[in-house]
Amino acid sequence: MKLITRFELASKNENELHYALRLAFNELAKSDAGSPKRxxxxxxIENIQNELNSRAPCP
Structure with missing residues (x-):
């Protein structure tokens, strides 16, 4: 899997981010432990979660 950067994620809407998160999770599940893909x-996944969290409304 290609690394998805925060720069790439900044231009995506929330639905696209959730879709990317699902794809990354599926790739994680298929990858071998310690591999570059993993x-x-x-x-x-961390970058996507950080981007989603940065967009969350503050209470």
């Missing part, structure tokens, strides 16, 4: 999937 590291990229984990980093992408």
């Amino acid at each position: 590291r990229n999937a984990l980093a992408s």
Whole structure:
């Protein structure tokens, strides 16, 4: 899996972010432990979650 950066995610809407999160999670589930694919999937998931959290309304 290609690493998805915060820069790439900034131009996506919330539905696209949730879709990307699902794809990254599926790639993570299929990857081998310690593989570059797994590291990229984990980093992408973290980037997507950070982007979603940055858009969440503050209470």
